[in-house]
Amino acid sequence: MNLFTSFHPFNALLPLWLLINRIGISAFMLTHGYPKLMRLLDGNTDGFPDPLGIGIAASLLLAVLTEVVASFLLMLGLFSRFAALGLIVTMAVAVFIVHVNDPFGRMEMALLYLFSYLTIFFFGPGKYALDALIRKR
16 A cells, blocks of 8 residues: 555656656657648648747748657657757647637647656656766766
8 A cells, every 4th residue: 555655756667757758748749740740841831820920931840840850859868858848838839829718628738748848858858868878978
């Protein structure tokens, strides 16, 4: 029973969980980023939101850079906090600007992503990451 009532984390499992979380959330994000990448390559910016007022093409490009490039960086555990920060900003824009007037169910996925990226930002990528190898040198 102590296992379920303890406040102590499973320290031995933490690096493995950070790896699984990092790869898993990045793989899910790629399912959102890949269609945007194809849209960008086709030059089809019609209907894409411009929440920051920087232009539709620039907004789409930033979304692709974070949702595709930053997701790959997170999968590798390379520049993890920098990549997570870009994704945090993207998800915050999605939640607090793009979907701010939508029902909760419409912003729910972006919030889940936001909390996952905040976890990576604050706890780091873990020891099973390229960042950890670089840090050792």
